[in-house]
Amino acid sequence: MNSSQTIALVESLDHEGRGVARVEGKTLFIDGALPYEKVLYRAYRKKPTYEQADTTMVLRESFLRAKPRCPHFDVCGGCSMQHVEFTGQVAIKQRVLEDNLKHIGKVRAEQMLPPIAGPAWGYRHRARLSARFVEKKGGVLVGFHEKRSSYIAEMSECHILPPHISDMILPLRELIVRLSIKERMPQVELAVGEKVDVLVFRNMDAITSGDEALLKAFSDRHGRPGRPLQIWLQPHGPDSCYPIYPMDAPRLTYTIPEFAVEMPYYPTEFTQVNPRINAVMVARALKLLDPQPGERIADMFCGIGNFTLPIARSGATVHGMEGSEALVRRAVENATHNGLEDRVSYEMANLFEVTEESFAALGRFDKMLVDPPRDGAVQLLKAITDDTAPKRIVYVSCNPATLARDAGILVHLKGYTLKSAGIINMFPHTAHVESVAWFEKTGPAKSREEMAAIEAAEEARRQASKAAKEAKKKADAEEKARQLAESAAKKEARYQHYLANKDYYDKRTADREGRESDGSGA
Numbered sequence: 001m002n003s004s005q006t007i008a009l010v011e012s013l014d015h016e017g018r019g020v021a022r023v024e025g026k027t028l029f030i031d032g033a034l035p036y037e038k039v040l041y042r043a044y045r046k047k048p049t050y051e052q053a054d055t056t057m058v059l060r061e062s063f064l065r066a067k068p069r070c071p072h073f074d075v076c077g078g079c080s081m082q083h084v085e086f087t088g089q090v091a092i093k094q095r096v097l098e099d100n101l102k103h104i105g106k107v108r109a110e111q112m113l114p115p116i117a118g119p120a121w122g123y124r125h126r127a128r129l130s131a132r133f134v135e136k137k138g139g140v141l142v143g144f145h146e147k148r149s150s151y152i153a154e155m156s157e158c159h160i161l162p163p164h165i166s167d168m169i170l171p172l173r174e175l176i177v178r179l180s181i182k183e184r185m186p187q188v189e190l191a192v193g194e195k196v197d198v199l200v201f202r203n204m205d206a207i208t209s210g211d212e213a214l215l216k217a218f219s220d221r222h223g224r225p226g227r228p229l230q231i232w233l234q235p236h237g238p239d240s241c242y243p244i245y246p247m248d249a250p251r252l253t254y255t256i257p258e259f260a261v262e263m264p265y266y267p268t269e270f271t272q273v274n275p276r277i278n279a280v281m282v283a284r285a286l287k288l289l290d291p292q293p294g295e296r297i298a299d300m301f302c303g304i305g306n307f308t309l310p311i312a313r314s315g316a317t318v319h320g321m322e323g324s325e326a327l328v329r330r331a332v333e334n335a336t337h338n339g340l341e342d343r344v345s346y347e348m349a350n351l352f353e354v355t356e357e358s359f360a361a362l363g364r365f366d367k368m369l370v371d372p373p374r375d376g377a378v379q380l381l382k383a384i385t386d387d388t389a390p391k392r393i394v395y396v397s398c399n400p401a402t403l404a405r406d407a408g409i410l411v412h413l414k415g416y417t418l419k420s421a422g423i424i425n426m427f428p429h430t431a432h433v434e435s436v437a438w439f440e441k442t443g444p445a446k447s448r449e450e451m452a453a454i455e456a457a458e459e460a461r462r463q464a465s466k467a468a469k470e471a472k473k474k475a476d477a478e479e480k481a482r483q484l485a486e487s488a489a490k491k492e493a494r495y496q497h498y499l500a501n502k503d504y505y506d507k508r509t510a511d512r513e514g515r516e517s518d519g520s521g522a
Helices: 086-103 169-176 209-222 275-289 308-312 325-337 356-360 378-382 400-412 448-500 502-518
Strands: 006-013 019-023 026-031 038-046 050-060 126-134 139-143 187-192 197-201 229-233 242-245 253-256 261-264 296-300 317-322 344-348 367-370 392-397 416-424 434-441
Touching (some): 006 026, 026 038, 086 400, 126 169, 209 242, 275 367, 275 392, 275 416, 296 308, 308 317, 308 325
Parallel strands (some): 197 229, 296 367, 317 344, 367 392
Antiparallel strands (some): 019 026, 038 050, 126 139, 126 187, 229 242, 416 434
16 A cells, blocks of 8 residues: 555535545545545645545445446546445435534434436537647547546537537537637537537637538537527627527527426527426426415526516416516516516616615515525625515525525525425536525524524634634644644753763764674674
């Protein structure tokens, strides 16, 4: 065993899919290690209380371990859990959600919902691939970044993409290297619709007529009967993209069949990457929300209307709010496209700056669906009072930590009960956890004074914890300095003793060397 490698017994997985172990008082986060395994590891980052490490050898395998399908798994950062058996991935993510609710939010759901899982492979219908001309490799790399690196993984295939898109990776590399702007095309974004595939090339310089001819030929070669491959260019930001060929291709769309909703979208607009699981997620969220005709329902962080329009199909009136002007425009268009414009209204608003007054100005909602980005919805939920509180909130989350934090606000401050929660495996083979939770209003909210007192106590606790950590850090530093000083003092004492008895030690050394040279031994 190399001296830089150490043995660890892995106890669990963290939210990023790393094995968690404890060695000599430190917490270890070990890439590639699984619960119940004994592994050799090598640390690549060391901190006073924890280390981050790579697995160098598995000495005892977990029953959860599986052989990765992808030959690039060890290098590519697109996936982090192909080494985990698929049902094990789902169970681990459910445990991550439960642990976050318990430890961060200090809440427990009355019921944990069965996980939603779908196909393990070929599920990703949206992706942003990096591209880079690498002279040393004599070509262009196209793919995801390497793990913990800004370098692009050298990929020839990708099993989480639909097979016909995966088959384009090598041809894409061959195409871009022939373009005049091969060194000025850092990204290719792909979108797989129901009737068309789209590639958006991020061209930082204008393309030539020769480049355009190559792109069109690529489209003709890789389009399929009844399913064209449309080429778009993006010279600046996401709003600058436009199609160049073929111009008569169908629009990008996805459908939610259960609610008879069709959603057109632009390739750079946010949509869920897994349309099949998205449809199931919408169905579960609406089952929990239980919208009824005549109810007034809020859809916060509504995007292009992914939940708004299915809710409107129930006969409820829905008000959607979103921070992006472009997404609000698309949501309005989609409402008209589905004949639901009379049941929905949309408003652009910064939902990270909501106050009690601005929330009250929206009027009373019977129910509310919240689908925030990773940062969560803390300001929105803090703005709820007993006078404005919806009787039911369904929270769709892409970050279990912020869901847990926000659940704590609803349960401990706003008078809600967490009725149920569960995960949605939107991103198989990654550590990403999508989840949904149902909250029911069952009691009074804390008053402003009570909330202020709670927040003050929490701040005092944080400051005390910070002070304790600083005190421990100082004490540890003082102890280390004392030990170093003691060691230096002992070393100096030994040296002074030697100087004081130098003649004796020199004579003893000379006598020993003399005996060894004449072979007399002792």
